[in-house]
Each structure stands twice: as C-alpha cells, then as structure tokens.
Amino acid sequence: MAELSDQLLMWTILGYALAMLGYAAEYAFSSNGVVARVAAAPRRELVTASVGGGPERVHDPLWDDPDGLSSPVADVGTAPSPAGGKGQRAAIFGKIGVALTAVAALAHGGALVTRGLAAERVPWGNMYEFVLAACFVGIVSWLVMLALRPAVRLLGLFVALAQVLLLGFALLVLHTQVAPLAPALNSYWLKIHVSAAALSSGILLMAFIPSALFLARDGWDRGKRSFPYTLGRRLPAADSLERLAFRVTVFGFPIWTFAIICGAIWAEAAWGRYWGWDPKETWSFISWVIYAGYLHARATPSVRRTTATWIGVLAWATMVINLYVINFVAVGMHSYAGVE
Secondary structure: OOOHHHHHHHHHHHHHHHHHHHHHHHHHHHHOOOOHHHHHHHHHHHHHHEOOOOOEEEEOOOHHHHOOHHHHOHHOOOOOOOOOOHHHHHHHHHHHHHHHHHHHHHHHHHHHHHHHHOOOOOOOOOOHHHHHHHHHHHHHHHHHHHHHHHHHHHHHHHHHHHHHHHHHHHHHHHOOOOOOOOOOOOOOOOHHHHHHHHHHHHHHHHHHHHHHHHHHHHHHHHHOOOOOOOHHHHHHHHHHHHHHHHHHHHHHHHHHHHHHHHHHHHHHHHOOOOOOHHHHHHHHHHHHHHHHHHHHOOOOOOHHHHHHHHHHHHHHHHHHHHHHHHHHOOOOOOOOOOOO
C-alpha cells in the first residue's frame, strides 16, 4: 500500500502538470475568447454612478451569472469579437485542464487513502502527509469553486502550478517511510486538531492565489508593465479576484481558529499547559493575528483593498514559514515532521 501511495502521488503530480498545460493554453490564446471577454466585462460595467452620486455595483459576471461564462460581449454594449471562434477553441484546452485536474484529484485522494491503509492510521501524522492532505483540500476547494463559478477557470494555471510545486517538494524532500505515530501524537485529538489545520491550510491556499493575482491585475490596470504585473493582462477583473480571495478567507479563517483552540486543549492534556510559546504555537498565533488584521482591514472603508490584500499575502507567508521553515530550523514540542 505504501508503494502504491507513492506511485499514485507521482501520477498525481503528472496529472496536475498536464492540467497546467491545458490551463496555460487557454490563458495564452483566449484573449478574444469567452473567458477573456467575461474578464473584461466587470471592468467596463462593475461600477456606475448612483442617484446619490456614490458608486453602485451593477453587474459582475463572475458572481452574478449562474455559470459565469454566459455573458456575451453584446450584454455590455460592444460588438462580438471576430476572433470569438478562436477563443472558443482555446476554451476547450481549459476544459481539458479541468478534466485532468479532476482525474489527478482522484489519484491524489487515492494516495492519501492508501497511505492511511499502509500506516493503519489517519494519513497526516508527519510533515509529508500533512502537505499531501492540505494540498488535497486545496484542490477539492478549487473544484468546488469551479462548479459554482466556471469563470474562475482562468486561474487554473496558477492553482495547478502551486500543486505541482508543493507536491513535488513533498515527494522529493519531505517524503518519509510509513511508520507508526510518535507516542505524543497517538491521540484522538490528532483527528481533530491536525484535520482542522490541514483543512484550513488548504482553503487559505486557495485564498492566497487570487490575492496574489489581484495584486498583479491591479498593477496592470494602473499601468505597470514589468513582471509579475504582466500576468494580470489576461486575468479576470481585479475587483472579482479581490472579492474571491476575501470570501475564501472568511470561510477558512474560523477553521484555522478552531484548529488553534483544539491544539491548545490537546497541549493541556498532553503537556499540562494550554500555551507555552513553542515555535509552532508562536507562528500559528502570528498567522492568526495577521489574518485577523486582514479581515479587519478589509472591513475598514478607509483602508485600500490593495493594502488589505498585501496583509492577506503576508498572512499566507507566515503559514508557509510555520509549515516549512520552523520544522527545519527550530526544535520544539511540535518536532514531529519526520524529516531532518
């Protein structure tokens, strides 16, 4: 089972890589296609003057349309693009990318299940397994987002890229042989605390991607033409990306809060104290504070959306530090990564 899990993970990475190529083809060649027309529509129609003189939101295909891709150019007062057929053909590559993502996600889930069967426990008892579980949550979240709003498909290139990088690093650097749990982890709290941490980490990864892309798109709209702002040229409207990042963060943040609370309860049961400023505990708290700061900034009208989004990106950076850096450079009560 352990060998099968490793093989399934290799097929998973290959599947995400092929999906990335499909998304990349749509991203590169659909500048006049349906997806790009929808991406441009919110910029032309998103805001208009209200009776009182203030801004009023009118229509955003990414959120208002049932399928997110149905709004023709004629709906926003322009003529259909003569290159629409080319865009439709390019969209086929995006749909192929979605299909490959779904197949790879099945293999990804199989890698987790077979790893758990081989270890006869939940498959998130070390750093390697945790990354696999968090990435699986992330890709499932992405597929759910696609089902609800197909217009976000143009972000698939960056989602698949993140999966390839994270899982490739896990396989090449973090991989460990199947082994029993460390005695301190042999508790029912593992199923609660670590499950919530993996769940929230995967969801917040899906918030980080549109956050970073919002900054690229916003910079492009402001006339910046250097990399990485050039990535924003074919992305959906900046406002749509920012709202998507915010909504996903709002969903993931309470789960992260629950994970920290459960960790404190588990710490009291295992070590006789709720909080000891262990490196993992400290960085978990830092991430929580910064995400709370992001939500507060996002709810404050005087704070620019760009500023709030930078806070959200910083929050994800602290999550990465907590997951990778701390496990390698710090020794504490949470040193169960299974890697040297």
